[in-house]
Amino acid sequence: MSLSGALERVWYPGQDRGTPGMAYALAIPELAFRAAVSARNALYDRGGLRSVRVTGARVISVGNLTVGGSGKTPAVIHLASMLSAAGRRVFVLSRGYGRKSRSTAIFRAADAPSWELAGDEPLLIARRCPEATVMVGADRAALAMEAVKRGAEVILLDDGFQHRRLLRDVDIVVVDAAVGFGNGRLLPRGPLREPLSSLHRAGLIWLVGSPIRPLPPFPAPMVQVRVRPTALISASGVEEPLESLRGRRVIALAAIARPERFIATLTSLGADVVERRLLPDHAPLSSHHLASADGALVVTTEKDHARLPSSAPPVARLRIDTKILDGEQALTTALRL
Numbered sequence: 001m002s003l004s005g006a007l008e009r010v011w012y013p014g015q016d017r018g019t020p021g022m023a024y025a026l027a028i029p030e031l032a033f034r035a036a037v038s039a040r041n042a043l044y045d046r047g048g049l050r051s052v053r054v055t056g057a058r059v060i061s062v063g064n065l066t067v068g069g070s071g072k073t074p075a076v077i078h079l080a081s082m083l084s085a086a087g088r089r090v091f092v093l094s095r096g097y098g099r100k101s102r103s104t105a106i107f108r109a110a111d112a113p114s115w116e117l118a119g120d121e122p123l124l125i126a127r128r129c130p131e132a133t134v135m136v137g138a139d140r141a142a143l144a145m146e147a148v149k150r151g152a153e154v155i156l157l158d159d160g161f162q163h164r165r166l167l168r169d170v171d172i173v174v175v176d177a178a179v180g181f182g183n184g185r186l187l188p189r190g191p192l193r194e195p196l197s198s199l200h201r202a203g204l205i206w207l208v209g210s211p212i213r214p215l216p217p218f219p220a221p222m223v224q225v226r227v228r229p230t231a232l233i234s235a236s237g238v239e240e241p242l243e244s245l246r247g248r249r250v251i252a253l254a255a256i257a258r259p260e261r262f263i264a265t266l267t268s269l270g271a272d273v274v275e276r277r278l279l280p281d282h283a284p285l286s287s288h289h290l291a292s293a294d295g296a297l298v299v300t301t302e303k304d305h306a307r308l309p310s311s312a313p314p315v316a317r318l319r320i321d322t323k324i325l326d327g328e329q330a331l332t333t334a335l336r337l
Contacts, residue, residue, distance in 0.1 A: 006022065007188065008068075010022055010023050010026070010183070010189070010190075011182040011183055011185070011189075011190050011191045012179055012182045012183065012191075023189060026188050026189035027189060029187075029188050029189070030185060030186050030187065030188065030189035030190070033186050033187050033188070034186050034195070037186070037193070037194055037195070038195075040164075041164075041194070041198065044164045049164075049165075051164055051165055051166060051167035052141040052144070052145075052165060052166055052167060053167040054141075054144045054145055054147075054148050054155070054166075054167075055148070056148045056152075057091075057144070057147065057148050057152040057153055057154060057155050058153070058154050058155070058169050058336065059144065059155045059157060059166065059167065059168040059169050060079070060154060060155070060156050060157065060168060060169060060170050060172060060334075060335070061156075061157040061160035061161060061163070061166075061168040061170070061171045061172065062075050062076050062079065062156060062157065062158060062159070062160065062172045062174065062206070063157075063159050063160045063161025063162065063163075063171065063172075063173060063174065064159075064161060064173055064174045064175065064176075064193075065161070065173065065175075065181060065192055065193055065194055065196070065198065065199070066176070066179075066181060066182065066191040066192055066193065067187065067191050067193060067257075068191060068257040068258060068281075069176075069256055069257035069258050069281075070174050070175065070176040070208065071174050071176055071206075071208040071225075071227055072158065072159055072174050073121050073124065073125065073158075073303065074208075074227050074320060074321075074322050075172070075174050075206050075208075075225075075322065076092060076125055076156055076158050077124075077125055077128045077129055077322070078225075078321075078322040079156060079172075079335070080092055080125065080129040080132045080156055081128070081129055082335065082337070083154050083156075083335060083337075084129060084131040084132055086337050088153045088154045089133075089151050089152055089153040089154070090129070090131065090132040090133070090152070090153070090154050090155075090156060091132065091133045091134075091135060091147040091150070091152040091154070091155050091156070092122070092125055092129070092132055092133070092134045092135070092155075092156045092158055093135050093136075093137075093140045093143045093144060093147070093155060093156065093157050093158060093160075094119065094121065094122045094125070094134065094135070094136050094158040094159070095119075095136070095137070095138060095140065095158075095159070096118055096119030096121075096122050096136035096137070097119060097121070097159075097282065098119055098120060098281075098282030099115065099116060099117060099118060099119035099120075099136070100116040100117070101116060101117045102138065103117070103137075104135070104136065104137035104143070105117050105118045105122070105134075105135070105136040105137070106133065106134070106135045106136075106146075107126060107133070107134055108126060108130060108131075108132070108133055108134070109126045109127050109129075109130040110130070112126050112127070112134075114310075115306050115307045118134070118136050119136055120282065120303050120304070120306040120307045121158070121303060121306075122134045122136045122158075123306040124302055124303050124305075124306045125158070127306070128302075132156075133147070133150070133152075135147060140157060140160070140163060140165070140166050141165050141166045144157075144166055154335075161173060161193075161194075161198075161201075161202075162193055162194065170203035170204060170334050171201050171202050171203050171204075172202070172203065172204045172205075172206050172334065173199060173202040173204070173205055173206065173220075174206045174208065175205055175206065175207050175208065175215070176208050176209065177207050177208055177209040177210055177211040177212070177215070178208075178209050178211075178212060179191075180211065180213060180215050181196060181215075181216070184196065196216060199218065199219055199220070200219050202218070202219065202220040203220055203221075203334055204220055204221055204222070204223060204330060204331065204334045205218045205220050205221070205222040205223070206222075206223055206225065207222055207223070207224045207225065208225055208226075208227055209225075209226060209227070210224075221327065221330035221333075221334075222326075222327050222330065223324060223326065223327030223328065223330050223331045224324075224325045224326040224327055225322050225323060225324055225325060226322070226323045226325055227320055227321070227322050227323075228320060228321065228323065229242060229265055229269065229318045229319065229320050230242070230319055230320065230321045231318075231319045232244055232245060232299070232316055232317075232318060232319070233305075233316060233317045233318075233319055234316050235297075235298075235313075235314035235315055235316050236314065239319075242269050243270075245266065245269045245270055245271040245299075246269065246270030246271070247270060247271075247272065248270075248271055248272065248297055249271075249272045249274050249294070249295065249296040249297065250266055250271040250272060250273050250274065250296060250297050250298075250299050251273075251274065251275040251276075251277060251292065251293065251296045251297065251298045251299070252266055252273050252275070252276050252277065252278075252299060252300075253277045253285075253289060253290065253298055253299065253300040253304060253315065254277070254278055254279070254300060254301055254304060255278075255279035255280060255281060255282060255283040255285065255304050255307075256281055256301055256303060256304065257281045259276075259278045262301055262318075263276060265318065266299065266318075271299070274294075274296050275293065275296065277289055282307075284307065285304065285307050285308060285309065285312065286309070287309070287311065287312055287313065290308070290312050290313050290315050291313060292313070297316055298315040298316065299315065299316045299317065299318060300315055300316070300317050300318075301317060301318060302317055302318070302319060302320065304317075305317040
């Protein structure tokens, strides 16, 4: 079992929790992490560390409290699309986790660089939101000031809840209802990046799905959403109905935080998953990962598709979209639409 798999067994109730000794061994590192996080937050709260404010644009952070996939990228795509449709000039700021370059990248879909320069998630955001400008770099405060110079009206800070150096107008915190906050412990004993008390900084809770166990009360308005597949994009780039997967032999390829959900989605659509090719999150994809076998269709995620090498054989991908179920008024208020 991988280290990440072993940790998830400790982090999430209802799974095989593994040996108690592992949880106990992680207790002291958790205390050290808690102390560091608390000290940093206290410095920001009391003015020892100052946040940079940009004028001329509204800054909206989209982040979460936990590690692993919780639905931040679909949230950013949905918000950027909403704001662009309302006529706002939208800039999305990202650190470009997993990319192979440290240089700043500023682009739209029409002139997007390779994923090695931009990162897979920024590239996906640009492709799904062609009206938005995506900026990738380590210093997001500097990126925000450059965005204002370029005419930004709204700045979306991707994965920004812990990035307190840039002052924001509202923090949207994404919560995956299926797993909640796990065992409620901080890293590495649990999945939390910060204590649950940090939710007091949130201006809006973005709840993905329906809770399967009780969640703590939220100190902010909530919008509930559903993220679901809406189409199969064939290897040739043609949009096909999801029904085309029914009874089809499929090789599932995924390098995401929780690939079991991708497998479950394919199965729920009637696909016959004959092989699973599961890699670590953001792992590079090689031609041998993409090769078909016995006539089966290779299907991957949108994020993984953004990392396909130029020489790769074509593969299909599932397109997913977000639907607002409840709390639309709270969302439009937070966005000032």
